[in-house]
Amino acid sequence: MFQRIVTFFEKGSFGVSEYLAGKLNMSTAKVRLFFIYSSFLAVGFPILFYILAAIVLDIRRYMKRIRLKIWE
Structure with a gap:
């Protein structure tokens, strides 16, 4: 159960934590904990960063799909 x-929230988290963990060579759990703790300390700024990163990553995925369709 x-x-x-956990699987539901990982799939619904837009892949931001996974992307940042891959770029920083860290575990995904540590990145998620960083966002949770820093959101308490910085009064919501990390949440805004997370939303903006999700939008940017979604746009990048969309652009990659369009590029692949053009060259097919």
Whole structure:
């Protein structure tokens, strides 16, 4: 049951934590904990960063799909 909840939130998190963890060569759990703790300290700024990063990553995925369609 708990694993199903975790999987749901991992798939719905836009892949921001996974992307940053891959770029910084860290575990995904540490990046998520950083966002959670820093959002308490910085009064919501990390949440805005997370939303902006999700939008940027979504646009990048969309542009890659368009590029692949053009060259097919």
